[in-house]
Amino acid sequence: MAQPIQVPPTMVCHVVAVPYPGRGHVNPMMNLCKMLLSKNSQILVTFVVTEEWLGFIGSDSKPDNIRFATIPNVIPSEESRANDFVTFLGAVMTKMEDPFEELLNRLHPPPSVIIYDTYLFWVVRLANARNIPVASFWPMSASFFAVLKHYHLLRRNGHYPVNVSEDGEKRVDYIPGNSSIRLADFPLSDDSRRSRRLLEHALNVIPWVQKAQYLLFPTIYELEPQAIDALKAEFSIPIYTVGPAIPCFDNGRIDASKHGYFQWLDNQPSASVLYISQGSFLSVSNEQFNEIAAGVGDSGVPFLWVQPRENGRLKELCGDKGLVLPWCDQLKVLQHPAIGGFWSHCGWNSTREGVFTGVPFLAFPIFMDQPLNGKFIVEEWKVGWRVKREVKEDTLIRKDEISSLIRKFMDLNGDEAMRKRSKELKLLCHTAIASGGSSETDITAFLSNILNVPN
Known part of the structure; x- marks a missing residue:
């Protein structure tokens, strides 16, 4: 259940954030929410995590306007996730949807927008059915997203599957948004059953992004201009670079006696x-x-x-x-x-x-x-x-x-x-997150969109 919290009397927006239950996904989503609140303190954020993850981060410092809401664990423990990542990913894609929908029914006030981890593709289906705007948050690089979006080109050109030991040094230069890439650097390109299953899961989430209203990348435009420009040319929805999405706004003095x-x-x-x-x-x-x-x-x-x-x-x-x-x-x-x-x-x-x-x-x-x-x-x-x-x-x-x-x-x-x-x-x-920088500008533009105010 959502933790009790006083809704800001002048609340302008209720953001529901739902990350994939993994460290590399939860952290950047939380950092994004903190950045949004640093821009507008009248936003309420409901941060949806599994019960296990509430135990991991429930005592971490956060703004008062962020409240946690929990859904049941999808698999018994994080140790299981490490031992069988394929099973864990499959469970996330099939077992989180129903409890999340039940949570949506209970949430007050109703969500103004849902920011979801791109791997939780079913959020798009639920949000669209309720006419709730949804933003897809891809927790990895824009260049990697472009690789997955165009993975079919590897098959078309006879470069999938890859025998890394023999062909790993070979390079391809036909992935939009990327310079030449060694075949060894492509994900899940071998023909093992594990890789095939993981690749299928990863590729299945990509088409759902076009059904969202926004696409967010925790990157900085100047680090990946080629990929960002290529994706903006392909997608009809707005794309924002909201990086670095690290706790750079929460770097107070270090308590050396504690650490x-x-x-x-x-x-x-x-x-x-x-x-x-x-x-x-x-x-x-x-x-x-x-x-x-x-x-x-x-x-x-x-x-x-x-x-x-x-x-x-x-x-x-x-x-x-x-x-x-x-x-x-x-x-x-x-x-x-x-x-x-x-x-x-x-x-x-x-x-x-x-x-x-x-x-x-x-x-x-x-x-x-x-x-x-x-x-x-x-x-x-x-x-x-x-x-x-x-x-x-x-x-x-x-x-x-x-x-x-x-x-x-x-x-x-x-x-x-x-x-x-x-x-x-x-x-x-540091220039990108400063006033007028590329990330600061994109975060402001995204906020203006979800708040329905002129940029």
């Missing part, structure tokens, strides 16, 4: 620490994990590694040159002057945060949109290096190679062009 790792960072030399995060639930093989950990330890470079599970084993493998934590405030860590590099799985949230803070990347993508994000980091924006140089699926990167790569990457006298470019992209991001 001891900031005290540790304070004692490290400038740009000397490698921050490592491989995401919240996807992972590499145990053998590759061990090689990475041993390589990090052998490099001698100070590190701060966030690993939700297996902390004890990781500490044994890495040695005592750095910290291993189950969680940290990633954006604030990346902003700390001691951080000199970001070993990342290249999820879109982490990619945006790294670019926003001007930290160069060691790109180690695992799955789905991450290889394409890694391509942008390395080839388009030129703010990082690839860890995995060969595209063969069974390639194991040994600790000696990892250790050597980390030392070269963290050498401040090394790739000066990369570090300069990182600072340039940081400035570009």
Whole structure:
């Protein structure tokens, strides 16, 4: 049920936000809602989450005008999600619709607009039946959206399925909105049953977007102009870049006494620490994990590694040159002057945060949109290096190679062009969210639309 809240006496709009129940989806949706409220405090937001996710974020700080409403869990636990992502995704697409419709029947006041995660395509059907405007929020890059929208071109040109070991280095340049892409960087392009099922789910949500009234991307136009322009030419509905959709408006002073790792960072030399995060639930093989950990330890470079599970084993493998934590405030860590590099799985949230803070990347993508994000980091924006140089699926990167790569990457006298470019992209991001910037302008335009006021 929705939490009791005093409806603002001069409320002008009731936004219902419903994210896909995953960390990389919930966080940017919440950040978007906070940005909307920063523009107009007379908006009421009902943020719809599963009971499990209310437990994860229910105590987080938020504006008073955001209230939580819950629906039942779609699968017993997040651990199940990590173990069987295909089943979890299928459950989200089939089991959330009915309880969400029941919630809509109970909500007061009625929604003025629904912002939904694009993967929850059934929201469009429910909203259209009730004549409620709906905005599709795609939580990944616009370039990746363009890839999925035109995935049929891979089949047409004989590039699906892909044998990555043999053809992964081959490039195609026929995806609108994208420069040439290695076949290895396309998502779900192998012929495994798991990939086929996930690809089917992903492709099925795309046609529903045209039935929405708005399409929102948590990106910055200047980072992906080619994709945004191509999509605007193809879609009849308004498209807005509302990025970076990270908690950049909620960066107060750090309570170092609460988070001891900031005290540790304070004692490290400038740009000397490698921050490592491989995401919240996807992972590499145990053998590759061990090689990475041993390589990090052998490099001698100070590190701060966030690993939700297996902390004890990781500490044994890495040695005592750095910290291993189950969680940290990633954006604030990346902003700390001691951080000199970001070993990342290249999820879109982490990619945006790294670019926003001007930290160069060691790109180690695992799955789905991450290889394409890694391509942008390395080839388009030129703010990082690839860890995995060969595209063969069974390639194991040994600790000696990892250790050597980390030392070269963290050498401040090394790739000066990369570090300069990182600072340039940081400035570009900050300019986009400032008054008159591309993201600030698009957020204002979207608000004007849903409030029915002149822009």
